[in-house]
Amino acid sequence: MVLKFLEGLTLGVVNIARGNGKATLNELKELTQLRKLGVSGVSGKQQGVVVCHCWSQSTSISVRESVRNLAKLDGSLCEGLLPPSCLESLKMWGRLVRVTSWIHQLQNLSKLTLERSMLGQDDAIHALGVLPNLAVLRLKRWSFDGKQLHFQGSSFPSLVVLELEGLFKLESVLFEEEAMPRLELLQVDRCLLKEISGLAVLTSLREVRLGDYVRDALKEKVQRQQVAEHLKHVRVNLS
Numbered sequence: 048m049v050l051k052f053l054e055g056l057t058l059g060v061v062n063i064a065r066g067n068g069k070a071t072l073n074e075l076k077e078l079t080q081l082r083k084l085g086v087s088g089v090s091g092k093q094q095g096v097v098v099c100h101c102w103s104q105s106t107s108i109s110v111r112e113s114v115r116n117l118a119k120l121d122g123s124l125c126e127g128l129l130p131p132s133c134l135e136s137l138k139m140w141g142r143l144v145r146v147t148s149w150i151h152q153l154q155n156l157s158k159l160t161l162e163r164s165m166l167g168q169d170d171a172i173h174a175l176g177v178l179p180n181l182a183v184l185r186l187k188r189w190s191f192d193g194k195q196l197h198f199q200g201s202s203f204p205s206l207v208v209l210e211l212e213g214l215f216k217l218e219s220v221l222f223e224e225e226a227m228p229r230l231e232l233l234q235v236d237r238c239l240l241k242e243i244s245g246l247a248v249l250t251s252l253r254e255v256r257l258g259d260y261v262r263d264a265l266k267e268k269v270q271r272q273q274v275a276e277h278l279k280h281v282r283v284n285l286s
Contacts, residue, residue, distance in 0.1 A: 176202030188213030
């Protein structure tokens with residue numbers, strides 16, 4: 048596969064698990080002006096090479112781990128790796144074990160999508176919450192490994208959209224006072240949630256979307272909150 052002609056452009060998803068993966072990696076390393084890059088089939092020693100290249104060259108990257116190796120997507124990052132300040136959009140599919148050691152450096156990151164990352168509550172969610180320009184956060188299937196998702200005060204200062212989908216262990220979501228002051232849309236689907244607390248503290252909230260795979264009991268609770276907590280300005284959309 049010849050990739051050099053894509054300099055300065057956008058490259059879709061390259062599956063390095065197929066064909067001559069080593070040759071593909073070598074070609075990727077020669078592309079120094081890509082703005083957007085997607086890579087799938089990442090595994091083993093390839094992880095560090097691919098992710099390091101993505102960090103250093105692109106403003107938007109997507110890295111998908113091999114389905115046969117879901118151990119540590121960011122476990123073999125290059126030592127001393129410094130993510131570029133230009134990175135604005137990041138999608139990662141796979142377990143993250145070192146996220147607290149590098150995510151805080153992405154000061155210009157505005158969109159983040161995680162899937163199967165298995166994040167814990169305390170350190171990982173806190174680390175995401177201090178990103179100053181994060182506007183869209185999508186926590187998808189198995190991205191969070193816990194029963195309560197707790198958004199602390201003053202966290203996520205620029206977040207506008209929060210999507211929770213496929214968090215099968217999750218039982219409750221709690222928003223503290225001053226958390227997510229700019230949040231406009233909360234979207235939940237494929238979660239067995241029992242409780243969402245603190246909607247009233249989300250001063251910019253405009254819409255709550257609850258999908259088909261959300262408990263009817265939770266939908267009823269959210270509708271009651273809308274009335275009891277004076278959230279009539281918030282539209283509750285029930286699929």
